Amino acid sequence: MISAVRSTIIVPTCNRETSLKNLLASLDSMEYPNSGAVEVLVVANGCTDGTASFLREEQGRAHRFSLKMLQESQRGKARALNLGLDSAVGDIILIVDDDVVVHPQWLDRHLGCYETTSFDAIQGKVLPGTDAEGRIAEPDKLHEYNIPIVDYGAAICQIRGWTGANVSFRRQVFERIGYFDPRLGPGASGFSEDTEYSMRMRQAGLTIGYSPFAIVYHELDPRRYGRAYNRAVHYRKGYSRSLYRKRSIAFHVLPNLLVNCIRFGFYRALGKSAEAYRTEGKILRYWGFLIGRAKRRIGRRS
Numbered sequence: 001m002i003s004a005v006r007s008t009i010i011v012p013t014c015n016r017e018t019s020l021k022n023l024l025a026s027l028d029s030m031e032y033p034n035s036g037a038v039e040v041l042v043v044a045n046g047c048t049d050g051t052a053s054f055l056r057e058e059q060g061r062a063h064r065f066s067l068k069m070l071q072e073s074q075r076g077k078a079r080a081l082n083l084g085l086d087s088a089v090g091d092i093i094l095i096v097d098d099d100v101v102v103h104p105q106w107l108d109r110h111l112g113c114y115e116t117t118s119f120d121a122i123q124g125k126v127l128p129g130t131d132a133e134g135r136i137a138e139p140d141k142l143h144e145y146n147i148p149i150v151d152y153g154a155a156i157c158q159i160r161g162w163t164g165a166n167v168s169f170r171r172q173v174f175e176r177i178g179y180f181d182p183r184l185g186p187g188a189s190g191f192s193e194d195t196e197y198s199m200r201m202r203q204a205g206l207t208i209g210y211s212p213f214a215i216v217y218h219e220l221d222p223r224r225y226g227r228a229y230n231r232a233v234h235y236r237k238g239y240s241r242s243l244y245r246k247r248s249i250a251f252h253v254l255p256n257l258l259v260n261c262i263r264f265g266f267y268r269a270l271g272k273s274a275e276a277y278r279t280e281g282k283i284l285r286y287w288g289f290l291i292g293r294a295k296r297r298i299g300r301r302s
Contacts, residue, residue, distance in 0.1 A: 006033075006036025006037065006038065006090055006091055006092060006111070007036065007038050007039075007090040007091070007092040007093070007094060007107065007110075007111060007168075008038075008039050008040075008041060008084075008088035008089060008090030008092070008093050008094065009027070009038065009039070009040045009041070009065070009094045009095075009096065009107075010041050010043065010081060010084035010085070010088060010093065010094070010095050010096075011023065011040065011041070011042045011043065011084075011095075011096055011097075011098055012043045012045055012077050012080035012081055012084065012095075012097075012098065013042055013043065013044055013045065013047065013051060013080075013098035014044075014045045014046060014047055014051075014075070014077075014080075014098075014186070014187065015047050015048060015049045015051065016051070016098045016099055017049050017050050017051045017054050018132075019098050019099040019219060020042070020051060020054070020055075020098050021054065022101050022219070023096065023098060023099075023100060023101055023102070024040075024042075024058065024063075024067075025101075026101035026102045027040060027063075027064075027065060027102060028063055028064055028065075029104060030064070030102060030104050030105070030106060030107050030108075031104050031105055031107075031108055032064055032065075032107065032108075033107065033108050033111055036090075036091075037065075037066065038064075038065040038066070038090075038107065039065060039066040039067075039068065039088075039089065039090060040063075040065045040066065040067050040068070041068050041070055041084045041087055041088060042055055042067070042068070042069050042070070043069075043070045043071070043072055043080040043081070043083050043084045044069060044070070044071045044072070045072050045075060045076070045077065045079070045080040045187065046072070046073055046074070046075040046187070052069070052071065055067075055069040056069065068087070070083050070084065070087060075187040075188075076182055076185060076186070076187035076188040077164075077180075077185040077186040077187055077188075077193060078179075078180035078181060078182045078183075078184055078185040078187075078188060078193040079180075079182050079187075079188075080187075081095065081164075081179075081180045081185075081193070082179040082180055082182070085174055085179065085180075088171075088174075090171065091170070091171050092110070092111060092114060092168055092169075092170060092171070093168060093169055093170075093171060093173075093174060094107070094110060094167070094168040095164055095166075095167050095168070096165065096166055096216060097164065097165040097166075097218075099218060099219045099221070100126070100129070100165055100166065100216040100217060100218050100219065101129060101216065101217050101219075102215075102216050102217075103214075103215040103216065103217070105213065105214075105215075106124065106214050106215060106216060109124070109211055109213040109214035109215075110122055110124060110168045110211065110214045113156065113209060113211050113214070114170065117156065117209055118207070119158070119207050119208060119209030120169060120170055120172070120173050120201065120206040120207050120208065121162060121167060121168065121169035121170070121173055121198070121201065121206070121207075121208045121209070122167065122168045122169070122208075122209050122210070122211050122214065123150060123152075123159060123162040123163065123166070123167050123208060123209070123210045123211070124150070124166035124167065124168070124210075124211055124214030124215060124216060125150055125151055125152075125166070125210075125211070125212050125213075125214065125215045125216070126147075126148055126149055126150035126151075126163065126165050126166050126215075126216055126217075126218055127149065127151070127215060127216070127217050127218070128142065128145060128147060128149060128217065128218060128220060129217030129218050129219050129220060130217075130219065130220060131219065131220040131221070131222065132219075135220070137220060143274055143277055143278060144225055144226060144230075144277070145220055145224065145225060146224040146225065146226075146229050146230050146233055147218045147219075147220065147224065148163050148165050148218065149218070150163050150165070150166065151212070152210045152212070153212065154212050155212065156209060156210065156211050156212070156213075157209065157210050158207060158208065158209055158210070159208050159209065159210045160198070160202065160208065161194075161195050161198040161199065161202075161208065162194060162195075162198045162208055163194055163195075164193065164194035165216065165218065166214065166215075166216040167194070168214075173201065173206060176204060176206070177197065177200050177201055177204060177206070180193045180196075180197055181193060181196050181197075181243075181244065183243050184196055184240050184243060184244070185240075189236065189239055189240040189243055189292075190233075190236030190237070190239065190240055191233075191236050191237045191240040192237065192240035192241055192243075192244070195241075196244050199244075227277065227280065230277065230280070230281050231280065231281070231284045232284075233281070234280075234281035234282070234283075234284040234285040234288065235284040235285070235287060235288035235291075236288060237285050237288065238284065238285035238286055238287060238288025238289035238290075238291075238292065239288040239289065239291060239292040240288075240292075241285075241288075241289055241292075242288070242289045242290075242291075242292025242293045242296065243292060243296075245289075247289065249290065249293060253286050253289055253290055253293075254290075256282070256286050257283065257286040257287065257290070260279050260282045260283045260286065261283055263275075263279045264276055264279045264280055264283060267279055
């Protein structure tokens with residue numbers, strides 16, 4: 001093993017054994033830099049399928065990285081990430097979702113950004129991958145797949161926030177910002193553990209860059225397709241944001257809810273399905289925020 005561990009890859013996972021196998025295979029197939037060892041920490045978060053058994057077997061096999069399984073019994077992606085952060089020893093910490101595969105140059109491109117820029121964190125590109133049958137995404141239906149596509153163009157640039165499917169940051173970021181909010185994210189409120197963390201980074205004066213060359217491909221899952229899933233996703237996003245964002249109900253949430261309801265009817269009447277689909281998501285997001293804020297106020301009074 002090469003001397004010091006340069007980078008730690010944290011993978012929170014919950015009942016996605018097949019997807020995790022694909023991710024680990026892509027990590028094995030990467031081009032590895034010569035600047036230090038790599039550890040991969042897979043955090044099994046309340047898994048009830050064969051994930052834990054699979055990981056125990058994988059730990060006994062030869063990989064191009066050091067593989068360690070951690071187990072967090074209390075459900076919540078944020079809790080799983082926090083356990084990973086506690087165990088990470090790398091100078092650069094990378095986080096990827098368990099339902100992506102990485103480009104062969106993914107790690108090298110992330111690490112390279114820290115040598116050529118002063119950014120404290122790097123958001124990588126997230127593109128649609130394939131489904132279980134190997135079918136690729138249809139370009140005119142991208143919005144219907146309900147996956148987090150991240151593409152800010154062809155150049156490295158500064159951005160405001162990051163999406164946790166493909167991100168890295170310097171160890172000093174964790175030492176300064178601390179842990180993810182366990183109220184947020186999958187297994188808890190549903191979303192926003194990543195956007196809330198990047199918000200705290202901005203407030204602390206830290207910078208986030210985007211690299212179009214550090215690419216992952218997000219799997220296509222038919223269970224996520226369509227309007228019902230889209231509505232549920234945006235409702236949970238709104239609910240999650242109500243836990244940490246200060247938004248005026250009277251001057252922001254209600255006006256935007258009303259405007260988007262009008263737009264939705266307008267787009268439906270004109271047969272603009274893609275615009276109606278996106279606007280319906282906004283309606284549910286504001287509605288989720290409203291319900292979340294109301295529940296918090298009721299909870300404080302009781």
